[in-house]
Amino acid sequence: FSCPEDFKLPSLFHHRWLEVQVANLTSPQRWVQYLRLLRESIWPGGVLPKFPRPARTREQKVATEKQALQSLVGVLPDFVVEILGVNRCQLSWGLVLESLQQPLINRHLIFCLGDIILEFLDLSASAEESATTTSASDTPGNPKRMGVSP
Known part of the structure; x- marks a missing residue:
């Protein structure tokens, strides 16, 4: 099976577009935004709420689901929506949202x-260095532990 030459160029373009989008969504600046949003949703104004939020009604949940579905379909490039169709895109994102329940x-x-x-964040390397330093300083004959200069 061979693809026509005019088909290969757009697929390379779309592949690059996808790479750029993923790099953008996983950039350090985006992680900072995600973590700030998470912090603000858990501790609004930097303070843990005294009482939980009231339970959302069924209508609110349905409206939020519709809004999320529209937003997710809007993230897809036009060529994907054209190829799959709006209904299949909504169905696919609907399955994703359902699985997240x-x-x-x-x-x-x-x-x-x-x-x-x-x-x-590469915290594992810092933890290993800390463990190595701690275990060396905990050795019984270690001059640092005994308060003696080597």
Whole structure:
């Protein structure tokens, strides 16, 4: 199977577009925005609320779901919507939103995102250096532990 030459060029362009979009969404500046948004949603104004928010009504939930679906379909490039059609795009994003309603999936997703953030911040190297320094200073015959200069 071979693709026509005029088909290869747009796919390379779209591949590059996707790379740029993913790089933009995962840039350090975006992570700062995501973390600030998360912090503000948990601690509005920097203070933990005394009382939980009132439960949302079914109508509010449906309206939020529709708004999220429209926003997610709007993120897709026009050529994807043209190829798949609006209904299939909405169905696909609907399945994504539905899967995010599952507590087990959400928990797994949070753990994976936490791993990615920790890897991004490279805290593991700092922890290893700290553990090495701590274990060396805890050695019984260590002059630093005994308060003696080497």
